[in-house]
Amino acid sequence: MDTACSRPAYAKINLHLAVGLPYPDGYHPIQSLFALVGLSDTISLVWKKSRTFAVQVHGLEAVCSGSEDTLTKAARLWHEAGGYPLQLDIRCDKQIPVKAGLGGGSSDAAALLTLLQAIDPGRSVSEQLLKEVALQVGSDVPFFLSGSRAALVTGKGENVAPVESRSMP
Numbered sequence: 001m002d003t004a005c006s007r008p009a010y011a012k013i014n015l016h017l018a019v020g021l022p023y024p025d026g027y028h029p030i031q032s033l034f035a036l037v038g039l040s041d042t043i044s045l046v047w048k049k050s051r052t053f054a055v056q057v058h059g060l061e062a063v064c065s066g067s068e069d070t071l072t073k074a075a076r077l078w079h080e081a082g083g084y085p086l087q088l089d090i091r092c093d094k095q096i097p098v099k100a101g102l103g104g105g106s107s108d109a110a111a112l113l114t115l116l117q118a119i120d121p122g123r124s125v126s127e128q129l130l131k132e133v134a135l136q137v138g139s140d141v142p143f144f145l146s147g148s149r150a151a152l153v154t155g156k157g158e159n160v161a162p163v164e165s166r167s168m169p
Contacts, residue, residue, distance in 0.1 A: 005119055006044035009092075009111035010036045011102035012143065015150075027139075027156050034103075034143050035150040035165060041104060043071075043111040044091040047119050053086040059094035070137055074109035077133045078116050082125045103140045110134065110144030131158070 012034045020029040041059075055071050068076075071090050079086050090112060096104030113134060117124045125133070134141040139157030150165035 002049060003047040003119055004045065005115055006042055007111050007115060008040040009043050009096075009104070009107040009144070011039040011096045011104060011107060012036050012140070013102065023156075029155055030139075030153065030157065032153045033150070033163070034140075034153055037102070039096055039102070041096050041108055041111075042093040043108055043115065044093075045112065045115045045119060046089040048087040048089060051085055051087050053088060055090045055092070057092045057094060059092075070105040070109040070141075071112055074112050074133065074137045074141075075116070077136055078113055078125065078130075081129045081133050082123060084123055103144065106138045106140035107144045109137045110141050113137075113141075113145060 014032050015035055016031075016033040018031045020031075022028050053075070055069065055075075057069075057071075071092060075086060075088065075090065078084075092108055094104070096102050096107070098104065113130060117130065130145070131142060134145045135156065135158050140153075142157055143151055143153050143160050146160045146162065148160065148162040150163050152161045152163055153159065154161075
């Protein structure tokens with residue numbers, strides 16, 4: 001029997017952003033204050049018994065760029081890290097606008113990685129491998145994976161220090 005689960009993938013805003021001179025690899029170090037907002041996509045995952053793999057995106061501005069999307073990349077890297085075959089169907093119901101700077105793709109990838117870690121405890125990767133996979137997918141993914149509502153993010157995005165968030169009046 002196939003196993004299914006889903007979770008929201010929340011958007012974020014940058015309350016502060018400072019960008020430094022590039023590292024030798026071309027990436028720029030950042031210092032940014034991220035905060036989650038109520039807008040979210042929904043990521044659904046079906047763990048298949050058969051060896052099939054599919055990603056479907058529905059809703060707001062569902063587009064394919066021709067390059068590997070963050071969901072496919074996250075699934076592929078997680079499965080490679082754990083040595084597992086790709087046996088799943090992924091569905092993304094988009095509400096976060098594409099290319100709006102809200103981290104929608106990164107949030108979707110982090111939600112998928114969280115689902116993959118939880119759906120079958122016998123098929124999870126170590127926390128260290130998970131962090132490495134997250135950073136390979138995108139610089140914002142470690143923040144979303146951290147579970148923090150707000151955080152100071154530095155380096156290439158790999159350093160996430162949670163900060164206390166307050167409700168707006």
